[in-house]
Each structure stands twice: as structure tokens, then as C-alpha cells.
Amino acid sequence: MPATPPAPSDFVRDIVAGHIAAKRYPKIVTRFPPEPNGYLHIGHAKSICLNFGIARENAGQCNLRFDDTNPVKEDIEYVDSITTDVRWLIAGWADDVLGFKPKGAKPAAVTSNGRPDHFLAPAAVGASAEPFFASDYFAELYAYAVQLIKKGKAYVCDLSAEDTESYRGSPDQPGKDSPFRTRTVEENLDLFARMKAGEFPNGARSLRAKIDMTAPNLWLRDPLLYRIRHVPHHHAGDAWCIYPLYDFAHCLSDYIEGITHSICTLEFVDHRPLYDWILGSLDLPRALPHQYEFAKLNLGYTLVSKRKLLQLVQKKVVTGWDDPRMPTLSGLRRRGIPASAIRQFAYNIGVTKNDSVTDVAVFEHVIRESLNVSAERRLAVLKPIKIVLTNLAPGEVVACTATNNPQSETPTTRGIGLTREVFIESEDFAEVPPPKYFRLKPGGEVRLKYACIIKLDEIVKDAAGVITELRCTADLTTRSGQPNSDRKVKGTIHWVSADQAIDAEVRLYDRLFTAAEPAATDDFLQHVNLQSLEVVTAKLEPALAAASPDECFQFERLGYFTPDAKESGAGKLVFNRTITLRDAWAGKIPGHK
RNA sequence: UGCCUGAUGGUGUAAUGGUAGCACAAGCGACUCUGACUCGCUUUGUCUAGGUUCGACUCCUAGUCGGGCAGCCA
Numbered sequence: 001m002p003a004t005p006p007a008p009s010d011f012v013r014d015i016v017a018g019h020i021a022a023k024r025y026p027k028i029v030t031r032f033p034p035e036p037n038g039y040l041h042i043g044h045a046k047s048i049c050l051n052f053g054i055a056r057e058n059a060g061q062c063n064l065r066f067d068d069t070n071p072v073k074e075d076i077e078y079v080d081s082i083t084t085d086v087r088w089l090i091a092g093w094a095d096d097v098l099g100f101k102p103k104g105a106k107p108a109a110v111t112s113n114g115r116p117d118h119f120l121a122p123a124a125v126g127a128s129a130e131p132f133f134a135s136d137y138f139a140e141l142y143a144y145a146v147q148l149i150k151k152g153k154a155y156v157c158d159l160s161a162e163d164t165e166s167y168r169g170s171p172d173q174p175g176k177d178s179p180f181r182t183r184t185v186e187e188n189l190d191l192f193a194r195m196k197a198g199e200f201p202n203g204a205r206s207l208r209a210k211i212d213m214t215a216p217n218l219w220l221r222d223p224l225l226y227r228i229r230h231v232p233h234h235h236a237g238d239a240w241c242i243y244p245l246y247d248f249a250h251c252l253s254d255y256i257e258g259i260t261h262s263i264c265t266l267e268f269v270d271h272r273p274l275y276d277w278i279l280g281s282l283d284l285p286r287a288l289p290h291q292y293e294f295a296k297l298n299l300g301y302t303l304v305s306k307r308k309l310l311q312l313v314q315k316k317v318v319t320g321w322d323d324p325r326m327p328t329l330s331g332l333r334r335r336g337i338p339a340s341a342i343r344q345f346a347y348n349i350g351v352t353k354n355d356s357v358t359d360v361a362v363f364e365h366v367i368r369e370s371l372n373v374s375a376e377r378r379l380a381v382l383k384p385i386k387i388v389l390t391n392l393a394p395g396e397v398v399a400c401t402a403t404n405n406p407q408s409e410t411p412t413t414r415g416i417g418l419t420r421e422v423f424i425e426s427e428d429f430a431e432v433p434p435p436k437y438f439r440l441k442p443g444g445e446v447r448l449k450y451a452c453i454i455k456l457d458e459i460v461k462d463a464a465g466v467i468t469e470l471r472c473t474a475d476l477t478t479r480s481g482q483p484n485s486d487r488k489v490k491g492t493i494h495w496v497s498a499d500q501a502i503d504a505e506v507r508l509y510d511r512l513f514t515a516a517e518p519a520a521t522d523d524f525l526q527h528v529n530l531q532s533l534e535v536v537t538a539k540l541e542p543a544l545a546a547a548s549p550d551e552c553f554q555f556e557r558l559g560y561f562t563p564d565a566k567e568s569g570a571g572k573l574v575f576n577r578t579i580t581l582r583d584a585w586a587g588k589i590p591g592h593k
Numbered sequence: 594u595g596c597c598u599g600a601u602g603g604u605g606u607a608a609u610g611g612u613a614g615c616a617c618a619a620g621c622g623a624c625u626c627u628g629a630c631u632c633g634c635u636u637u638g639u640c641u642a643g644g645u646u647c648g649a650c651u652c653c654u655a656g657u658c659g660g661g662c663a664g665c666c667a
Contacts, residue, residue: 009607035667070666161665170663172595206665216596218663227665246667270597270662293598295660300604306667348616350606352599355660359604362617372630407630438628447626480626492626557627585628 007057010351012292016054016261025260028060033067036078038306039321039328040085043297049346051263052094063099063257065132069249071233083131085329089339100129106136107256134253135236141244144252144282145207149188153281155181156191157208168221174214175221195228198241202228219274223247251275254289262289265296298357301511302327303518317528324576325512325532336552336562336578341370367579371552371560376404379494380555381539384423386469392420402450416541418451421498423539428493434589438491446491453478453489494556501539504573508534552578
């Protein structure tokens with residue numbers, strides 16, 4: 001997989017390309033605007049790759065901006081996790097177009113040439129820089145709201161939430177004007193100032209745009225611009241008790257930052273006329289941003305909804321937002337999935353306006369494709385069964401050489417020792433083998449990878465009939481470099497020396513849901529896969545003792561595994577299975593799958 | 594019953610009036626000291642009905658089906 005895939009093409013990029021050809025903007029500026037009310041997930045990755053991708057392909061800029069206008073749902077924990085996750089996803093790919101600003105900077109403090117420019121060169125983006133926050137614009141936003149009132153385009157409304165809803169009408173029924181719609185500019189100004197001053201309780205009044213209560217588009221029926229919320233804000237502190245709503249804050253935040261292309265998902269199509277109305281109703285001298293919408297990601301057997309993922313966390317279905325089974329970027333990272341694979345995935349699925357469900361196999365494919373090239377191979381046995389090589393003496397060690405990565409252009413090797421007692425995978429032995437079984441069977445031969453061919457002589461069982469060991473003879477003339485090394489047997493299996501093996505907890509993950517579209521079911525919690533985690537104590541080759549969580553290994557013939565960043569350490573090794581290898585055999589075993 | 598939006602193999606996505614292609618999945622085969630990887634081959638598609646045109650996935654008309662919208666969430 002190329003580190004930098006070829007530049008993708010899609011309808012959004014076509015629009016941008018048209019603007020560049022027309023020299024409509026001096027610089028392309030996009031933004032990724034999460035609300036800090038949950039962790040980022042694979043669906044957000046699609047948006048991040050689109051926004052940062054467009055910026056990097058056009059020598060532009062993409063601001064990370066927190067859309068933090070609703071303090072009751074937001075938290076600093078999410079600000080931190082989102083920042084970390086975005087930087088991880090774009091690292092080595094779009095760092096140089098990441099828009100950050102000096103810590104604490106607000107628009108007025110850094111405006112130059114009549115145009116706010118918070119952008120720092122990548123070298124300057126260190127501890128003294130931070131993402132953008134819509135809440136840093138609260139003062140500007142308030143001033144714009146006052147301007148709207150003065151133009152007679154906004155009014156303070158005293159309707160309760162319930163009345164506001166009923167006055168709005170329904171999709172096929174026009175709404176009716178609020179009795180407060182005709183207040184004078186002076187009265188609105190006074191009331192709005194007193195809202196800001198904290199004179200009224202939560203929900204007592206709101207600021208509304210004066211548009212058209214009979215508009216067929218519900219979002220044009222005098223939408224709310226500000227609500228009263230006597231709560232402190234995680235970023236703005238306790239400076240405010242009125243907070244702007246999304247529609248008012250977003251378009252103006254885009255304008256303040258000089259965004260050219262405001263890219264969002266399809267559910268905001270209905271909001272676009274409002275986005276344009278607000279910007280068009282104010283005196284805004286600079287070029288206005290425009291909104292473009294694409295279809296968000298839906299992934300099979302996966303939940304792509306912050307709200308629903310939060311429920312999994314709260315109900316302790318998973319251990320946290322970063323549980324390796326979660327489709328969050330934190331979870332995927334902990335599981336061992338490379339950021340480059342996620343970017344490749346975004347590239348492969350494309351960007352359209354079609355509401356669709358992507359097959360998880362597409363995601364799994366890019367993970368394997370990436371790891372196959374990068375992961376070093378190791379030997380590990382998940383569910384061991386003991387083999388005794390009767391022609392080796394106790395304590396005897398036969399030195400073998402294993403290749404670290406056959407995909408490498410210049411593969412390196414490491415030594416492993418074959419001893420009298422070794423563990424093999426219990427699945428690699430069958431007392432009564434199915435047809436076409438290539439692995440160890442009574443009287444049969446297999447090759448121990450990197451070692452030699454062995455022949456099964458005897459199956460030893462205890463009094464209860466349980467197999468305790470398999471006694472085999474090793475044909476040491478079939479080792480690499482030995483005269484019979486190219487002797488062919490149908491099966492090659494992995495193994496670990498019983499003397500040298502180290503124990504590790506290995507967590508085997510499966511999909512979190514049994515339903516192809518959990519979000520489309522009545523209750524997704526009823527479709528949680530109760531077998532999504534299986535914990536085994538595995539036998540690993542000794543080299544794995546030094547593995548670090550930023551490495552992912554292929555355990556040969558099994559899959560890709562990475563040390564758990566939170567729980568694996570010198571005292572106790574814990575590995576997460578990132579993904580299995582493709583297994584063409586599994587589907588062919590009679591009665592299997 | 595209002596407004597917005599979409600429809601191409603099993604899935605996702607190209608083709609912007611000129612050979613329906615790519616990826617994933619599936620199947621068969623080759624190779625193999627990973628039943629992996631790699632390689633070769635194969636199956637399967639333009640929502641429907643009209644129209645325009647030498648020629649339509651593409652343009653027009655009418656339908657059908659799907660998604661979104663009535664938070665003081667984003």
C-alpha cells in the first residue's frame with residue numbers, strides 16, 4: 001500500500017477543483033468540526049480524511065474546530081481524546097495542513113489584514129497551540145445576533161418549548177407566527193441584553209430568526225438562534241448563560257475562520273438554506289463559505305453513532321470508549337489497526353450522496369493489506385497441545401532460523417530453538433481428520449515451520465480419555481540447509497518450544513454485533529455479540545516479551561496481534577488480536593461455520 | 594399529505610451522449626516451509642414505462658422504491 005494513495009476523485013473534490021480553476025478563493029480552507037460529546041469513530045474518519053485530504057491536495061488548510069455550543073453535553077475529556085485521535089489519524093499525512101492556533105488566542109487578538117488568521121506553521125504547533133473552538137467566538141456571535149436584531153431579522157420570543165413546537169406546525173401543515181414576532185427592535189435589544197445578563201431562567205425566552213413560519217422547509221420557520229442555559233462551559237468558563245445553537249454558530253464560525261468549503265453530512269441538507277440565510281442577512285465583507293453535503297459512513301455489523309456508542313459505555317457492554325471492540329479511533333488504535341489502513345479505507349469507499357452500507361470486509365481487507373507488509377512474523381500458540389519429539393534428548397536445543405518478514409525487500413531473521421517438548425495449536429491436530437486435512441493426524445507428517453518434518457507415532461491419553469501429549473519423531477535431515485530440506489509435505493504448522501515459551505494473555509475479538517445493521521434494529525443492545533471477547537493464555541516465542549504497543553505482529557497462521565497499550569507490561573503480557581488472517585480452509589471444513 | 598435527497602453486480606464505487614470498468618466478496622485453479630501473501634480464470638449490474646438520438650447509466654416525461662426533516666442536540 002502506498003503511504004500516500006493517489007489523489008481521489010469524487011463530487012466534492014470536483015466542486016473544489018472547479019473553484020480552483022475559476023480562482024474563486026486564494027486558498028482552500030476546510031474544517032473538521034466535532035462536538036466534544038463523545039469519542040471519534042470510524043465514521044468521523046471518513047469526514048476527517050475528506051476534509052484534510054482536500055486541504056492537502058490543494059495546499060490548503062483544515063481547521064480542527066470544536067463545535068462546542070451545548071455545554072450540558074460536552075466535556076473536556078472529549079476535547080482531549082478528539083484532539084489526540086485526529087492527530088493520530090493524520091500523522092505523517094496531513095500534519096502540515098492542520099489548522100491550529102496559539103493557545104488562548106481569540107479572533108480579535110490575531111486578526112490581520114481584516115481577516116482572522118490563526119494558522120500556525122506545523123513547527124509551531126506544539127504545546128503552545130490548540131484547536132479552534134466555536135466557544136472562542138461567543139462574543140463575535142453575540143454581536144452578530146445584535147446586528148440581526150437591529151436589521152429586524154431576529155426577535156426575542158417568550159414561547160415555551162412546547163408552544164414553540166406547536167406553533168411550528170408540521171411538515172404538511174404551515175406554522176403560525178409567534179405573538180412575540182412583532183416586538184420592536186428596541187424591545188428585542190433590551191430583552192436580548194437582559195438574557196445575556198442572566199435576568200431570566202432557563203427556557204424563559206429565546207432569540208429567533210424572523211424568516212417565514214409558512215416555509216415548506218421547517219428549518220426556515222423562525223428557527224431558534226440562542227437559548228438560555230445557566231451552566232458553565234468547559235472551555236468558555238462561566239462567562240455566558242446564553243448559548244447559540246448550531247445553525248447560528250456554525251456558519252458564522254466558518255466565516256470567522258475563513259472556511260471556503262464547509263463539508264457536512266446529508267442530514268444537514270435541509271439546513272443549508274438557513275446557513276445561507278444567516279450569512280446573507282449580515283454585513284459580511286469577506287467571501288462567504290458554502291456548505292456541501294455527503295453521505296455518512298454506515299458499516300456492516302458496526303454502530304456508527306456517538307449516542308449509541310455512549311450507551312455501550314454507560315451500560316458497560318464494553319470496558320470504555322477505547323475498548324478494542326469499539327469502532328472508535330481510540331479502540332481501533334488500541335486494537336492495533338494502523339492509521340494508514342483507516343485512510344486507505346476512506347479512499348477505497350469514496351464519497352457520494354448515496355445512503356449505503358459498506359461491507360466490513362472492505363475495512364478488514366485494508367487492515368490485512370497494511371499489516372501484511374509491515375508486521376513482523378512471530379510464532380505463538382493460542383490453544384496449545386503438547387508434542388514430544390522422542391528422538392530429541394531432554395535439554396537438547398536445535399537452532400533454527402525464522403524470517404521476520406517475508407514481505408520485506410531485505411528480510412531479516414531471528415533464531416528460535418527446537419526442543420524435545422513443543423506446543424502446537426490444538427486445531428492443527430485431528431485424531432479423526434476431515435477430508436483434505438493437511439495438518440497432523442495419526443501416522444501423518446507435517447512440517448514444523450522453520451524447523452523440520454515430524455511424524456506422529458503415538459497419541460497418549462489419560463485415564464479419562466483426554467489427550468495429554470502426542471509423541472512424534474523429528475526428521476532433522478529436513479531442516480533448512482540439510483539435504484532433505486526441500487522434501488515436501490502438505491502441511492506446515494506453527495509451534496513454540498515448551499522450554500522457552502512465555503505465557504501471555506491473548507484477547508481474541510469478534511464483531512461486537514450479530515446484526516448486520518445494529519442501528520436499524522428495534523434495540524441494538526439485543527444484538528450484542530456475547531462471544532465478542534475470548535481470553536486465552538497463549539504460549540509465545542520468547543522474542544515477544546519485548547513487544548511494545550506501537551508494534552503489531554503477525555502470529556504466523558493465526559492473525560495480527562498487538563500488545564495492549566493499557567494493560568500489557570513487564571509483569572504481565574497482554575495481546576489484542578487485531579484481526580485474523582484470511583482462512584480459506586475454515587469455510588471448507590465439514591460442519592464448520 | 595409538504596419540503597429535501599438518492600437509485601449501476603451480493604456490497605461499495607466509476608463511466609458527465611460513444612466498448613458498463615475498478616475494488617471488496619464469492620467460486621475455480623496455480624504457487625506455497627503461513628490453507629496467509631501473490632498470480633490466473635469465472636459468476637453476477639444500469640429501478641420501471643415511455644420519449645429524444647445513428648447511439649442513453651448519462652438527456653426529457655411520468656411513475657416506483659429508499660433515505661432525511663417537525664430538539665431550546667449537533
